Amino acid sequence: MRAEEYQRRREELAGWPVGIVSYRLGEHFVCEVDNVTPGARIARGEGGSREEAERAALRDAERRLGRTRVHGPEG
Amino acid sequence: MADYAHGEVLVDTAWVEEHQQDPKVRLVEVDVDTSAYEQGHVPGAIAWNWTTQLCDTVRRDIIPKDQFEQLMAKSGIGNDTTVVLYGDNNNWFAAWALWQMKLYGHKDVRLMNGGRKKWLEEGRELTTEAPAVERATYNATGPDLSLRTFLPEAMKASESASHAFVDVRSPDEFTGKILAPPGLPETCQRGGHIPGAANIPWGQTCKEDGTFKSFDQLKELYASKGVSGDKPIIAYCRIGERSSHSWFVLKYLLGYNDVKNYDGSWTEWGNLVGAPVERGERA
Numbered sequence: 201m202r203a204e205e206y207q208r209r210r211e212e213l214a215g216w217p218v219g220i221v222s223y224r225l226g227e228h229f230v231c232e233v234d235n236v237t238p239g240a241r242i243a244r245g246e247g248g249s250r251e252e253a254e255r256a257a258l259r260d261a262e263r264r265l266g267r268t269r270v271h272g273p274e275g
Numbered sequence: 276m277a278d279y280a281h282g283e284v285l286v287d288t289a290w291v292e293e294h295q296q297d298p299k300v301r302l303v304e305v306d307v308d309t310s311a312y313e314q315g316h317v318p319g320a321i322a323w324n325w326t327t328q329l330c331d332t333v334r335r336d337i338i339p340k341d342q343f344e345q346l347m348a349k350s351g352i353g354n355d356t357t358v359v360l361y362g363d364n365n366n367w368f369a370a371w372a373l374w375q376m377k378l379y380g381h382k383d384v385r386l387m388n389g390g391r392k393k394w395l396e397e398g399r400e401l402t403t404e405a406p407a408v409e410r411a412t413y414n415a416t417g418p419d420l421s422l423r424t425f426l427p428e429a430m431k432a433s434e435s436a437s438h439a440f441v442d443v444r445s446p447d448e449f450t451g452k453i454l455a456p457p458g459l460p461e462t463c464q465r466g467g468h469i470p471g472a473a474n475i476p477w478g479q480t481c482k483e484d485g486t487f488k489s490f491d492q493l494k495e496l497y498a499s500k501g502v503s504g505d506k507p508i509i510a511y512c513r514i515g516e517r518s519s520h521s522w523f524v525l526k527y528l529l530g531y532n533d534v535k536n537y538d539g540s541w542t543e544w545g546n547l548v549g550a551p552v553e554r555g556e557r558a
Contacts, residue, residue, distance in 0.1 A: 225401070236478075265457050
């Protein structure tokens with residue numbers, strides 16, 4: 201088994217830059233989303249197609265990123 | 276690897292492929308996402324779970340020495356085994372494991388340059404089968420506290436400006452705009468950074484494929500923020516793992532002699548009553 205059809209790209213999600221990696225692993229696709237800065241993986245999805253895996257991962261990533269509180273100079 | 280001060284602590288993916296069956300080599304995957312190993316891993320690799328196997332699960336601390344010895348033994352690692360660590364997020368937690376192995380005196384432990392990402396991207400073989408491991412005997416030394424800083428020393432160093440502090444978090448964490456990386460839980464009461472720290476995010480040490488930048492690029496990266504190894508260095512982040520990665524770069528790739536990881540990091544400092552905090556970008 202190998203990771204095949206490996207792709208990576210960057211997008212903005214919920215106001216934050218994210219890195220999106222997807223690839224086929226055997227019979228299914230895997231998608232991983234990281235927050236670019238600092239580069240931590242925040243969500244992963246799996247599915248029968250790349251689109252399905254990405255949908256699942258991006259949905260979870262958007263939910264997590266939406267919780268991030270931004271503080272002003274006063275804290 | 277060529278050019279680095281201690282290039283022997285890095286191996287590339289081709290080297291790992293050649294040594295998958297080498298009885299003197301133990302491959303260990305350490306991921307942030309602890310379920311990644313089950314999806315598929317380098318043939319012959321075992322996995323360590325950073326949340327349960329590389330820390331004290333009762334109090335906040337690294338793995339105790341006796342538990343470390345047990346972990347090595349059941350992983351089939353003897354004192355003379357060559358251990359190659361790799362993981363996701365550009366070896367983020369693999370570096371954390373390497374730092375702990377060095378604390379307890381393991382001589383030959385290395386990182387696979389580029390980590391899991393590089394292996395996947397190159398389309399190298401994966402398996403879901405865990406290898407059979409024969410138990411070994413292991414005797415740890417240390418801990419070597421020349422590699423680790425605790426709060427009192429960090430406080431003193433900040434007050435006296437005797438050390439170069441490297442805050443390896445993202446710029447938004449450094450300035451106090453956010454208290455945790457986007458999408459991850461907040462673990463501190465206050466945002467900002469240790470007074471005098473330079474912000475050199477850990478991810479800037481890697482290229483897009485996860486491998487480390489060249490010696491010259493790394494030297495320039497740190498020097499541009501005033502960190503040149505002319506005085507002792509303390510690296511920190513939020514909980515001490517990202518800073519293990521930068522500690523590895525400073526200590527082994529650049530060869531700076533006196534580099535410590537402050538694993539208490541911002542989760543400790545940013546929760547202290549009365550601790551000095553700087554906000555915004557460094558003046």
